[in-house]
Amino acid sequence: MTSLEVPVRIDPATLGAVLSRYRVSRVRLLPIGFGALVVAGIVCALTIPMMRSGYSYRYTMAINIGIWCTVFAALAAILMFVYLALRGLKETFEARSAGLVHTAKGRIRAWPWHEVASMKPVHIQRSTWLTRLLVRDYTCTIRFSDGAVLKFSGELDGHEDLEQAIRANCPQCTIVPEK
Known part of the structure; x- marks a missing residue:
């Protein structure tokens, strides 16, 4: 053609x-996206106080792990929601x-x-x-x-x-x- x-x-x-x-x-994929978003929020909430403390050099490894976990979980949630937005929830x-x-x-x-x-x-x-x-x-x-x-x-x-x-x-x- x-x-x-x-x-x-x-x-x-x-x-x-x-x-x-x-x-x-695809509705069953929504809880996975929301779960990844919740994990990102919790890890971020635990990482920020370590970063703001005056002794952040003591928590360097924990801060790095927290940042990477937050980024990974947030990225997974974003990709899941973009996938759902592009494909749509209703298809028959x-x-x-x-x-x-x-x-x-x-x-x-x-x-x-x-x-x-x-x-x-x-x-x-x-x-x-x-x-x-x-x-x-x-x-x-x-x-x-x-x-x-x-x-x-x-x-x-x-x-x-x-x-x-x-x-x-x-x-x-x-x-x-x-x-």
């Missing part, structure tokens, strides 16, 4: 009835009788099943509590014949069900194996 071509928009209503709807639950995928509909940040995109060109599901080999907490234990990339790319991860409630729905409705779809 060249830069002068306008992508064809498909009305989701033409894709039939909704078979299943899957919501992305709908498997319909004749296609797939994706809604994110007020933008609706739809494709009929025959336009799904390939799908690459990736399951992390070593899933830990941290990968599950940060929802990094599963990702799936879907490529369409018009060049569009759609990704979803473990944040999607029922992500494996959506993968199975795509496999069932797209026999022509190429499944790219994991490496």
Whole structure:
């Protein structure tokens, strides 16, 4: 597609009835961001009195650790909130009788099943509590014949069900194996 071509928009209503709807639950990432912000505030509140005391040379190592912990925790909180602001809290995928509909940040995109060109599901080999907490234990990339790319991860409630729905409705779809 060249830069002068306008992508064809498909009305989701033409894709039939909704078979299943899957919501992305990024709300569980909010407590992680707020927790990092609280840790940054507490460590900063404990570090400042050491810095202001007349004997700060005695607390040099503790002050350095406090500053680095504060910076790291604040940076983690900021990155988490920026990620949530960019991706949005509300995102849905709908498997319909004749296609797939994706809604994110007020933008609706739809494709009929025959336009799904390939799908690459990736399951992390070593899933830990941290990968599950940060929802990094599963990702799936879907490529369409018009060049569009759609990704979803473990944040999607029922992500494996959506993968199975795509496999069932797209026999022509190429499944790219994991490496």
